Amino acid sequence: MLHQRLQEWIHPQKQIQRRCICCILPPQMLDNLIQYGDEKNREWALTTLRISERFRGKRRAVGNVSFAISPGQKRRTIYDAKTSTSLPGVLVRGEGDPPSADQAVNEAYDGAGATYDLFRDVYERNSVDDRGLRLDATVHYGLRYENAFWDGNQMIYGDGDGQLFNRFTLAIDVIAHELAHGVNQHEADLDYQNEPGALNESFADVFGTLVKQRSLNQTVDQADWLIGVGILTSRVQGQALRSLKAPGTAYDDRILGKDPQPSHYANRYQGTSDDGGVHINSGIANHAFYLAAMAIGGYAWEKAGRIWYFALRDILRSKSTFQDAANATILIAEQLYGSHSDEQKAVRSAWQQVGVI
Amino acid sequence: MQVLFERSGGFAGIPLTLTIDFANLSPDEATQLNRLIEQADFFNLPATTPSAAKPDRFQYRVTIEGGDRPHTVSVGETAAPDTLKPLLNWLVESARKQK
Incomplete structure (x- = not known):
C-alpha cells in the first residue's frame, strides 16, 4: 500500500478526496452497491456518484456508466x-x-x-x-x-x-x-496550459509510447521512441509527429516545417500559441523520461513507467511544473527502489540532463 | 486589407498558417470572404474568449488589418462562436489549398 502511504504523507487532502468522494458514504460502499445492489440501490449509488463528481468538478457526466456489466471489466x-x-x-x-x-x-x-x-x-x-x-x-x-x-x-x-x-x-x-x-x-488533473500543460502532454506521450512498446514486447533498446508513426503521409518528409529519443527530429518538411520540440529546458518555447507550447515543451519532459528509462533498462513500463504513473496519480497537481515533476519522480523512485538506488540516480540524472534541475 | 490566420495546437502541434491579401483574391472569393467576415460580426468579437484549454484541441488566431481598424480574435476550438465557424473553416480550406 505504498501509494496510500505516499498520499497520506505528501497530500493528506488528496487522500481524503480519493477515499471519500461524497463524504457521506465511503466509495467502496458505493462501488459495492453499484456492483451487487438491486436496481434501486444501484440507481441511488450512481446518483450519489454523479452528484459528487459534479461537486468535484471533474467528469461532467457519469451517464456512460453501464448497468449491465460490473466494473473491473474491459468495456x-x-x-x-x-x-x-x-x-x-x-x-x-x-x-x-x-x-x-x-x-x-x-x-x-x-x-x-x-x-x-x-x-x-x-x-x-x-x-x-x-x-x-x-x-x-x-x-x-x-x-x-x-x-x-x-x-x-x-x-x-x-x-x-x-x-x-x-x-x-x-x-x-x-x-x-x-x-x-x-x-x-x-488524477493530477494538470492544467492544459504552459508548463503544467506541457507536462500533461508529456504524460500522454509517455503512456502512449509505453502502450506501443508493450504491445510490441520491446525493451528500451528495441523501441523507436517515436509518437505517431504512420500518421504523416508519404508526401511528408518525416517519420513521426514527435520523438522522445531526439525531440526536434521527428519531421522536417517543406510544407509542415520542422519539428519544433526542444529537449532542454533552456530552449523552451515561451509564446502563447498552442496553449503556451504544450505540444512543444512536452519534448523536455519526454526526453527526461527517455533518459531515465534508458538508464534503468529492460521494459520501460515496468520501472520508469511505474515511477511516472505514481507521480501523476499521487503527487502532481493541476499547477505542477517541470521542477515538481522532477521532485515527484525522484521521490517515488526512492520510495519504490530505495534511496541512492540506481533507479533513483537514473531519474535524477535524467532531469539534470534536460536542465530542469 | 489583409487576413492573417493561424491554427495551432491539435495532437500534432503543427501550426497551419495563411496570409490573404484581398488584392490577390478573385472578385468571387473577395465577396465570399467579406460575407463570412460580416456573418461572424468579426470586428465586434472579443479579442479573447476565456475558456478552459482542452487536450489536443485547435487554437485559432485571426487578424484583419488594413481596413478601418485592425482587429485580432484568438479563440479555442471549443469556444469558437457558431457565427465564426464558417470563416474558420474557409480559412482552413484555403490554407490547405495553399499547401
Whole structure:
C-alpha cells in the first residue's frame, strides 16, 4: 500500500478526496452497491456518484456508466460519426463484437484494449477513472479532420486530410495518448496550459509510447521512441509527429516545417500559441523520461513507467511544473527502489540532463 | 486589407498558417470572404474568449488589418462562436489549398 502511504504523507487532502468522494458514504460502499445492489440501490449509488463528481468538478457526466456489466471489466464502445461532428455517432462495435470491415473501428477498439490492459495489468488501475469507466471512442469525426482528442468523456478521431495526415487511429500510441489524458483528468488533473500543460502532454506521450512498446514486447533498446508513426503521409518528409529519443527530429518538411520540440529546458518555447507550447515543451519532459528509462533498462513500463504513473496519480497537481515533476519522480523512485538506488540516480540524472534541475 | 490566420495546437502541434491579401483574391472569393467576415460580426468579437484549454484541441488566431481598424480574435476550438465557424473553416480550406 505504498501509494496510500505516499498520499497520506505528501497530500493528506488528496487522500481524503480519493477515499471519500461524497463524504457521506465511503466509495467502496458505493462501488459495492453499484456492483451487487438491486436496481434501486444501484440507481441511488450512481446518483450519489454523479452528484459528487459534479461537486468535484471533474467528469461532467457519469451517464456512460453501464448497468449491465460490473466494473473491473474491459468495456469498449466504438461509434462512427460518419464525418459529422455530432457525438457520439452511430454505435458500430461493442465489447466482444467481431471485428468490423472498417479498419478505423478495429484500430480504435484494439488500441483502447491495449491501453486498458497496460493500466490494469501493470499499474492495477481499473480503467481511465480507476472505477471501471466504459471506454467510448468515435471514429470518422468531422470532414478531413486532422486531429484526435479526449473531450473529457471519450476519445475522438479524425480521418486526416489525406494529403499530409492519415487517419489518427493508425498509431496505437495516439490512442493511448488520448486515454492517458483521461487518466490525468482523474488524477493530477494538470492544467492544459504552459508548463503544467506541457507536462500533461508529456504524460500522454509517455503512456502512449509505453502502450506501443508493450504491445510490441520491446525493451528500451528495441523501441523507436517515436509518437505517431504512420500518421504523416508519404508526401511528408518525416517519420513521426514527435520523438522522445531526439525531440526536434521527428519531421522536417517543406510544407509542415520542422519539428519544433526542444529537449532542454533552456530552449523552451515561451509564446502563447498552442496553449503556451504544450505540444512543444512536452519534448523536455519526454526526453527526461527517455533518459531515465534508458538508464534503468529492460521494459520501460515496468520501472520508469511505474515511477511516472505514481507521480501523476499521487503527487502532481493541476499547477505542477517541470521542477515538481522532477521532485515527484525522484521521490517515488526512492520510495519504490530505495534511496541512492540506481533507479533513483537514473531519474535524477535524467532531469539534470534536460536542465530542469 | 489583409487576413492573417493561424491554427495551432491539435495532437500534432503543427501550426497551419495563411496570409490573404484581398488584392490577390478573385472578385468571387473577395465577396465570399467579406460575407463570412460580416456573418461572424468579426470586428465586434472579443479579442479573447476565456475558456478552459482542452487536450489536443485547435487554437485559432485571426487578424484583419488594413481596413478601418485592425482587429485580432484568438479563440479555442471549443469556444469558437457558431457565427465564426464558417470563416474558420474557409480559412482552413484555403490554407490547405495553399499547401
